[in-house]
Amino acid sequence: MKECRTAVVPASAAGVGLAAEAFDAFASARRIPGEVVRSVQVALDEILSNTVRHGYGSQGEGGRIEIGFEIADGILEVTIQDDAPAFDPLAAPVPDTTSGLADRPAGGLGILLTRRLMDDVEYERASGRNRVILRKRMGGATAPPRPETP
Amino acid sequence: MQIRDEKVGAVRVVAPVGRIDSNTSADLERGLRGHAGEEAILVDLLEVEYISSAGLSVLLKAASAARARRGRLVLCSLRQSVREVFALAGFTAIFTIEASRAEALDRLAEKPGGGSR
Secondary structure: OOEEEEEEEEOOHHHHHHHHHHHHHHHHHOOOOHHHHHHHHHHHHHHHHHHHHHHOOOOOOOOEEEEEEEEEOOEEEEEEEEOOOOOOHHHOOOOOOOOOHHHOOOOOHHHHHHHHHOOEEEEEEEOOEEEEEEEEEOOHHHOOOOOOOO | OEEEEEEEOOEEEEEEEEEEOOOOHHHHHHHHHOOOOOOEEEEEOOOEEEEOHHHHHHHHHHHHHHHHOOOEEEEEOOOHHHHHHHHHOOOOOOOEEEOOHHHHHHHHHOOOOOOOO
16 A cells, blocks of 8 residues: 655745654554654655755755655655755765764764665666655564465 | 843853754854853753754854963753764764753863862
């Protein structure tokens, strides 16, 4: 069974908040495990903040971001699309998490967290749009029931 | 975001409430910058239910600034979900993190650099 929902939010800090609310509503109506919800909340916040900051930064207000939530085969998939100039958040350098305080750069953390929290992160540029896809397995709690026969 | 702010003995205690995300991290940054001159700062995360990389960056900057002035910054009372994000970012190793406010205040009461030299 496939379930999906789409939300369109302005490319602004307020829009990031609206997207979080849309995801919370989607998640609570479908009993998605709390751990999965928290992981996706962080990843979604990171990707959307990036889009607002880098994607639409030079154009100011007016941009829109489309977010799709979908559950299929026990995998939660979140698709984030925008019309901003091409920007691949996954191309950013990843900080070294073993370095000490003095050497830690403040940037790049969002993408690092996103990669670690999700099972799969993908970027593509298609038809003049940026598309980031986050995938997270939902674990045993929401897996389809086993057939009765072994 | 709401930030509780008090002085306990010689320690400045800053306790944000709610979510520290890209929307609210600037509030925390302002709250911490106001105390940049203080020697001992405790950030109590008991009432923080969520932190994103924007929040981590603010704490990282505050800790670096404290260290540059030979001050100290300690974190305490991280919830499980917040601790997870810290661990994933590799932050549990670079911050001093105590389980409770009482333990953190004890830690900060120790004389800085009081070990053998």
